[in-house]
Amino acid sequence: MNKCQNCQNSFEITKQDKKYYQSFKVPEPTWCPNCRNQRRLSMRNERTFYERTCDCCQKKIIAYYPADAGQVVYCPECWYSDKWTPFDYGRNFDFSREFFPQFKEMYKRVPTLSLDIVNCENSNYVSYCGDDKSCYFDIAGEANENCLYGKFIKFCKDCVDNSFTYNSELCYECVNCHNCYGSTWLDRCSDCDHCHSCFDLKGCSHCINCSNLRNKKYCINNKEVSKDEFNKKIGSGCHHIRLKPIVKSSYQTNSENCTGNDITNSKNCPDCFDVVNCENSKWLWDVLDAKDCYDLNFSLYKPEHSLELISTLNMVESKFCNASHYCHHMEYCDKCNNSHDCFGSIGIMKGEYVILNKKYSESEYSTLKDKIIKHMIRTGEYGQFFPQGTSGFKYHETVASEYYFESGHHHARHHDTRLQDSLPVCQDCKRQFKIISQEKEFYNRLDLPEPKLCPECRHKNRNLRAGERNLYDRKCADCGIKLITPYPKGQIYCDGCYNKKIY
Numbered sequence: 001m002n003k004c005q006n007c008q009n010s011f012e013i014t015k016q017d018k019k020y021y022q023s024f025k026v027p028e029p030t031w032c033p034n035c036r037n038q039r040r041l042s043m044r045n046e047r048t049f050y051e052r053t054c055d056c057c058q059k060k061i062i063a064y065y066p067a068d069a070g071q072v073v074y075c076p077e078c079w080y081s082d083k084w085t086p087f088d089y090g091r092n093f094d095f096s097r098e099f100f101p102q103f104k105e106m107y108k109r110v111p112t113l114s115l116d117i118v119n120c121e122n123s124n125y126v127s128y129c130g131d132d133k134s135c136y137f138d139i140a141g142e143a144n145e146n147c148l149y150g151k152f153i154k155f156c157k158d159c160v161d162n163s164f165t166y167n168s169e170l171c172y173e174c175v176n177c178h179n180c181y182g183s184t185w186l187d188r189c190s191d192c193d194h195c196h197s198c199f200d201l202k203g204c205s206h207c208i209n210c211s212n213l214r215n216k217k218y219c220i221n222n223k224e225v226s227k228d229e230f231n232k233k234i235g236s237g238c239h240h241i242r243l244k245p246i247v248k249s250s251y252q253t254n255s256e257n258c259t260g261n262d263i264t265n266s267k268n269c270p271d272c273f274d275v276v277n278c279e280n281s282k283w284l285w286d287v288l289d290a291k292d293c294y295d296l297n298f299s300l301y302k303p304e305h306s307l308e309l310i311s312t313l314n315m316v317e318s319k320f321c322n323a324s325h326y327c328h329h330m331e332y333c334d335k336c337n338n339s340h341d342c343f344g345s346i347g348i349m350k351g352e353y354v355i356l357n358k359k360y361s362e363s364e365y366s367t368l369k370d371k372i373i374k375h376m377i378r379t380g381e382y383g384q385f386f387p388q389g390t391s392g393f394k395y396h397e398t399v400a401s402e403y404y405f406e407s408g409h410h411h412a413r414h415h416d417t418r419l420q421d422s423l424p425v426c427q428d429c430k431r432q433f434k435i436i437s438q439e440k441e442f443y444n445r446l447d448l449p450e451p452k453l454c455p456e457c458r459h460k461n462r463n464l465r466a467g468e469r470n471l472y473d474r475k476c477a478d479c480g481i482k483l484i485t486p487y488p489k490g491q492i493y494c495d496g497c498y499n500k501k502i503y
């Protein structure tokens with residue numbers, strides 16, 4: 001057992017892990033998986049926005065950084081333009097100093113993106129999204145249309161208030177769902193339509209307050225009813241009271257040899273949460289299509305043989321990178337695109353052989369990179385992700401704060417505190433919130449009441465429904481077999497006993 005140099009808890013590095021670290025050519029980690037995860041997540045502010053001006057075109061914009069953050073911020077139009085070049089901020093590596101302070105100095109000077117979005121149309125307050133159309137407050141979305149207040153929803157249409165949901169339409173308050181339609185308040189359901197307040201259904205339609213059903217129609221409280229009875233119940237608006245469901249130790253579909261939760265079409269992936277199509281990987285959170293990767297968050301488009309990445313697309317043979325896309329052989333880079341063989345660089349587009357934003361020849365690059373890595377091994381920096389605070393975000397603004405509570409740092413998010421008569425007050429946090437017209441139309445269309453909670457409290461509640469992202473050693477409530485599960489209490493069942501019970 002190893003002792004985490006951050007939290008002092010012990011953690012295991014298995015034989016298999018050792019092989020991977022050798023293949024990545026990095027020292028074994030000195031921090032435990034949880035502390036490493038927290039450190040990566042503290043690089044990402046995805047939902048705290050500020051109004052300010054673009055430091056390039058001076059237009060009014062929405063940004064992750066307030067005007068007084070001391071960070072140079074460009075709007076996407078300016079940032080992706082040729083009005084500036086990242087090479088203007090290039091510097092020599094100073095071998096008398098550590099790497100991370102030099103990187104952080106550069107981070108403050110190189111213009112950063114106001115919001116990390118790619119190809120989004122007619123969408124406001126969207127963040128870490130690609131190909132969104134007419135969305136509002138969509139976070140970590142992909143190719144969504146007309147979606148509001150989503151978190152990590154992909155290929156969805158006309159959806160409001162959903163988290164970790166894929167390929168769904170006209171859904172409201174669904175969490176960890178795939179291929180659902182016209183449904184509300186579903187957890188861990190797939191291929192369902194017209195279902196409401198249900199848990200763990202597959203291939204069902206027209207169900208209310210049901211759990212653990214397969215290919216059923218017209219059910220209330222897990223009992224089949226006539227169409228008329230069903231329609232009467234729907235009309236009464238009596239939703240969101242559920243039966244006590246039978247809970248599986250871990251929710252996995254078409255997957256083998258995985259632990260964690262919400263795993264689809266994956267194999268050999270221990271300790272993973274919310275992953276689809278992943279293989280031979282470990283410690284992935286919210287990741288799609290990864291192969292041979294360790295320690296990834298919010299990374300999609302086939303990441304391959306990569307280590308410690310967050311907010312990336314299509315990174316191959318890369319390590320310790322943030323918010324970079326379509327690159328290979330990158331280390332310690334931030335916001336680089338379509339580049340390869342860069343080290344400690346920021347904002348590089350179509351670059352190669354770059355160190356601290358300075359260009360080198362191929363052979364100079366490899367000599368200098370090796371020398372820096374040796375230096376970083378001596379300083380204990382090599383193999384560590386960017387330290388917390390590198391991005392300049394306050395901890396409470398980052399995703400880390402949603403999963404790892406830091407004592408003494410319990411801040412409220414940035415809110416407008418001026419009271420306006422016309423706005424509702426959140427029943428939980430007592431702050432006023434807006435219901436936008438696009439949202440009102442959705443509630444009318446689905447005949448839903450307007451929410452009593454603000455978007456932030458709604459988001460927090462959905463995180464609670466998605467459950468813990470920790471694993472516990474427990475036993476099946478029926479056969480007593482040992483299980484690894486994210487559920488710390490309540491009865492849980494192994495696959496065999498679960499299938500006996502529900503079929």
Ligand SMILES: [Zn+2]
Nearest residue numbers: 004007032035
């Ligand atoms: Zn630790």
Ligand SMILES: [Zn+2]
Nearest residue numbers: 054057075078
């Ligand atoms: Zn601008």
Ligand SMILES: [Zn+2]
Nearest residue numbers: 426429454457
């Ligand atoms: Zn609230």
Ligand SMILES: [Zn+2]
Nearest residue numbers: 476479494497
């Ligand atoms: Zn069992």
